[in-house]
Amino acid sequence: MTPQPLDPQAHATQATLNAIQKTIIENDVIEAIRTVYDPEIPVNIYDLGLIYNIEVSDDRSVKVLMTLTSPACPVAEILPGEVEAAVRATPGITGANVELTWDPPFSIDMIPEHIRLDLGLL
DSSP: OOOOOOOHHHHHHHSOOOHHHHHHHHHHHHHHHTTOBOTTSSSBTTTTTOEEEEEEOTTSEEEEEEOOSOTTOTTTTTHHHHHHHHHHTSTTOOEEEEEEOOSSOOOGGGSOHHHHHHHTOO
């Protein structure tokens, strides 16, 4: 019986990722999330401060903890799904889970100063 060649992608999903690899994946995920915009504010949701945490697992799955500008946000049922789809579409990602939280509540102070300046909030 002839041995089968190793699939580098299959091997990569089984190996433990080092800190550099996780950082690269996290940066790729951030860029994917930056394609998702709050429809009421002309800023992507990452730069708006709505993403609280991104966790990359050794199996290359990603967990995202996020919030919205308000619990009454009209896109509350849509935006987390858009984030999940963007993360899943990131090359090399094996899965995505997006969790919505209201703790801590979003405030304008979470928006980076340069974005607040662009939005006229300073």
